[in-house]
Amino acid sequence: xKRIAIDHARSVSPAITALALATLAFVLLPLPFIVxxxxxxxxxxxxxxxxxxxxxxxxxF
Amino acid sequence: xxxxxxxxxxxxxxxxxxxxVVLASxxxxxxxxxxxxxxxxxxxxxxxxYGKLLVSEGAWRAVLTTLRLSSEITVLTVLFGYPxxxxxxxxxxxxxxRVILFCxxxxxxxxxxxxxxxxxxxxxxQGLINQGLRAVGLPRAALIxxxxxxxxxxxNFVLPFFVLTLFSALRTIxxxxxxxxxxxxxxxxxxxxxxxxxxxxxxxxxxxxxxFALSLGAFLFPQMLGGGRVQVLATAIYDHIQASYDVPSxxxxxxxxxxxxxxMLAVVxxxxxxVAVRFAGEAA
Numbered sequence: 037x038k039r040i041a042i043d044h045a046r047s048v049s050p051a052i053t054a055l056a057l058a059t060l061a062f063v064l065l066p067l068p069f070i071v072x073x074x075x076x077x078x079x080x081x082x083x084x085x086x087x088x089x090x091x092x093x094x095x096x097f
Numbered sequence: 098x099x100x101x102x103x104x105x106x107x108x109x110x111x112x113x114x115x116x117x118v119v120l121a122s123x124x125x126x127x128x129x130x131x132x133x134x135x136x137x138x139x140x141x142x143x144x145x146x147y148g149k150l151l152v153s154e155g156a157w158r159a160v161l162t163t164l165r166l167s168s169e170i171t172v173l174t175v176l177f178g179y180p181x182x183x184x185x186x187x188x189x190x191x192x193x194x195r196v197i198l199f200c201x202x203x204x205x206x207x208x209x210x211x212x213x214x215x216x217x218x219x220x221x222x223q224g225l226i227n228q229g230l231r232a233v234g235l236p237r238a239a240l241i242x243x244x245x246x247x248x249x250x251x252x253n254f255v256l257p258f259f260v261l262t263l264f265s266a267l268r269t270i271x272x273x274x275x276x277x278x279x280x281x282x283x284x285x286x287x288x289x290x291x292x293x294x295x296x297x298x299x300x301x302x303x304x305x306x307x308x309f310a311l312s313l314g315a316f317l318f319p320q321m322l323g324g325g326r327v328q329v330l331a332t333a334i335y336d337h338i339q340a341s342y343d344v345p346s347x348x349x350x351x352x353x354x355x356x357x358x359x360x361m362l363a364v365v366x367x368x369x370x371x372v373a374v375r376f377a378g379e380a381a
Contacts (some may be wrong), residue, residue: 056184059177066215
């Protein structure tokens with residue numbers, strides 16, 4: 037009788053895991069920008085890596 | 098015994114009554130008429146607002162746009178959310194499960210408005226993607242003030258709800274059933290299609306219904322990322338109140354919206370029963 041070896045340690049395929057992690061990255065995508073924008077010198081909702089400031093926190097506290 | 102049952106059900110009935118009273122009071126406004134040139138509305142009860150809605154091209158367009166976008170978002174949520182829920186439920190790495198769970202819960206703490214602003218920074222005309230395109234010499238892409246931006250942002254919002262709802266259902270399915278299928282020669286895909294998927298259908302239906310209802314009622318993301326060009330039912334109701342001061346028409350639209358949600362949930366429930374009968378038939 038043919039014996040079938042099954043790898044039970046890996047019940048989710050690597051492709052599904054990769055897709056799941058990509059989905060998780062998409063879910064998390066806005067969060068770093070919230071932090072980045074809180075430290076940005078911009079007054080407008082545009083992406084800029086020029087200059088960081090704590091002025092928004094100073095104004096708040 | 099009957100008295101004890103009533104007393105136990107009383108808190109739930111009170112909460113339910115609160116919802117019904119609020120909805121009924123707003124629905125009653127839909128039977129009034131507004132004075133021309135003012136925001137004052139009065140009786141006697143009439144169906145004139147419903148008559149206006151039935152012949153309003155804008156209202157039907159909003160209904161169709163809402164249904165189309167909600168369907169697209171729900172399909173995408175199932176396609177991308179199911180693998181994540183499965184990894185969360187089945188991965189043997191405790192660290193990975195904890196990281197995923199933490200990340201999903203963390204998104205709830207960020208709030209909708211802040212996430213909408215974050216999407217403005219990512220998708221905006223001067224946003225991350227467009228600056229990247231410009232840096233490599235490509236033309237600017239229209240990623241905002243359109244349906245694409247609404248679908249992406251609402252999808253991002255509803256995915257954690259879907260994944261966490263489906264995850265709790267997948268956790269109740271014994272992993273040994275999949276192992277038995279694999280030991281009997283089924284491939285990973287076949288064991289998923291014939292064992293896991295049918296058993297997860299009730300949870301999948303619940304998660305799908307939740308996401309569809311959330312997508313139908315989405316207001317913030319269509320308002321902020323649609324730029325006034327994507328008119329869904331929630332934004333149409335808002336415009337009726339804020340732009341026209343026509344609260345009775347907005348109430349009529351809200352009643353239509355409520356009936357639509359009930360109808361769609363009934364359709365989803367019907368599909369769920371049909372699929373369950375099909376899989377039960379195959380199993381027999």
